[in-house]
Amino acid sequence: MLAALEHYRSGHPVDLPDTGTLRGDLLAALTGMGDARAAFFAVAAATAFSGLVAGAGLTPAQVRDRIIGNQRLSRVRAIYQRAHDRGEIDLEQIPSSVLAMPFDLVRHDLLMDLKPLKPTRIQSIIDELFLPLVHNHQTSRELGQPHPASRSRRRSPLR
DSSP, X not given: OHHHHHHHHHHSOOOOOOOSSHHHHHHHHHHHHHHHHHHHHHHHHHHHHXXXXXXXXXOHHHHHHHHHHHHHHHHHHHHHHHHHHTTSOOGGGSOHHHHHHHHHHHHHHXXXXXXXXXXXXXXXXXXXXXXXXXXXXXHHHHTTOSOGGGSOOOOOTTO
């Protein structure tokens, strides 16, 4: 079953966008991910719920890593590296958990709903969650503040 999931994923690639902005790249990447992977997540959910994953002695995270692997990480890194090179973000100041968050949320929604995300949900993930977090981490480091959670919410200039 894992081989079939790997084959499906490799046969339905998601384009790596280059729109010229981090926001544009994320909108395109997350939309493409949702459109291309909805059926994949339906099969993956059926596999997990049928007991095949447990029977193999794997956790859902291990299955994800086996199927998606390093290709996922290199594609995500490319989006962020371009934004870093353009001066939109400073990768040294943003925790890896923040960088992973938009993709993790899309995967979560795909697994829960088994259908592509609505454009408003993707925009919300980027504009209301991700970009403010990125901005707060960069601003708090510049000001010498250790924890951005106590700061007031600000509008991100990365839009």
